[in-house]
Amino acid sequence: DMAELxxxxxxxxDFQSEYFYRNSQAEEKRQKENQAATQIQSWFRACKVRAYFSHLHKKAVIIQKIWRGFTARARFRQMVKAAYFIMxxxxxxxxxxxxxRRWRGFFVRKYIHNFYARKSYLEGLFRKNELVRRELDELEELxxxxxxxxxxxxxxxxxxxxAYRLHHLLSTKQCPGVFNSPFRSAPHEMEQLLRQVKYQAPTRLAPGGRACLLGMPGPAAPSFSGTLGSPWIKTTQTRCSSRPILPPIGSKKQQVRW
Structure with a gap:
């Protein structure tokens, strides 16, 4: 028993010495272990916070994605509604x-511009134009x-x-004139004209007598109303003076435009 005691x-x-030794060792390394534990805890807490922030970031991204999709779909629906309304x-x-356009065309054709009245007016205008053109052609010909x-x-x-100026060249019974040559089968036209013109005593030559000597009557030339007994001249004057009387051009009242 003594041995066991x-x-x-x-x-x-031995336990007490070991205890004191270990306590001394622990007291010596307490500061270092405390710093190491603090560093481990800070790192662990940082990992937890970063993991939590990453989790929150992912959830925020999901929420933003869903919200943006919702707002985009709502805006697109509004745009579709606006486009459909505009269409x-x-x-x-x-x-x-x-x-x-149809109503105005019907109203204008029925109450303002009558098609059949305008058609009849244009047809009448066409006939009047043809008549006037024919009359103008006849007037031009006349x-x-x-x-x-x-x-x-x-x-x-x-x-x-x-012939009046050359009346002295008229043929006589004794002597033929210049225009009645015996070598001609028939007398000259001037010979016939000399026989129709009566002789008149010549008057004093006017200032325009040079033109008269050339064969053209001047302003002071004597009148031959009594000597122009040629039936050809009378017939010509009668035919030239007969001018047809044109029918009056009636005026048609045009259609009133509103």
Whole structure:
């Protein structure tokens, strides 16, 4: 028993010395271990916080994605509604324009511009135009004939005046004239004209007598109303003076436009 007691006592002393040794070692390394534990705890807490922040970031991204999708779909629905409304309004406006165009055309054709009245008016205008053109053509032809007649009368008057000036060349029973050559089968036209013109005593030559000597009557030339007994001249004057009377051009009241 004594041996066991001594053994226990020695073990207690060893335990006590070991305890004090370890306590001294622990006291020496307490500061370093405390710093290491603090560093480990800070690192662990940082890992936890970073993991939590990463988790929150992922959830925030999911929430933002869902919210942005929702807002984008809502905005797209609004845009679709606006586009559909604009399309309907454009369609309604186009249909309204077509209806107004048809109605205005019907109203104008029925109450303002009558198609059949305008057609009859244009047909009458066409007939009147043809009549006026025909009358103008006849008038032009008549004026042309009058000018030709005046030229012929002037030429015949010049010939008569020349015959008056050359009346001394008329043939006689004893001596044939210049225009009645015995070598001709028939007398010259001037010979016939000299026989029709009566002789008049010559008067004093006017300042324009040079033109008269050339065969053209001047302003002071004597009148041959009594000597122009040629039936051709009378017939020509009668035909030239007969001018047809044109029918009056009636005026038609045009259609009133509102």
């Amino acid at each position: 001594l053994k226990i006592k020695s073990e207690a002393e 309907k309004m454009n369609f309604y406006e186009e249909m309204a324009v077509r209806i107004q 004026q042309k004939r009058e000018r030709d007649c005046l030229e012929m009368v002037k030429e015949q008057t010049a010939k008569v005046y020349q």
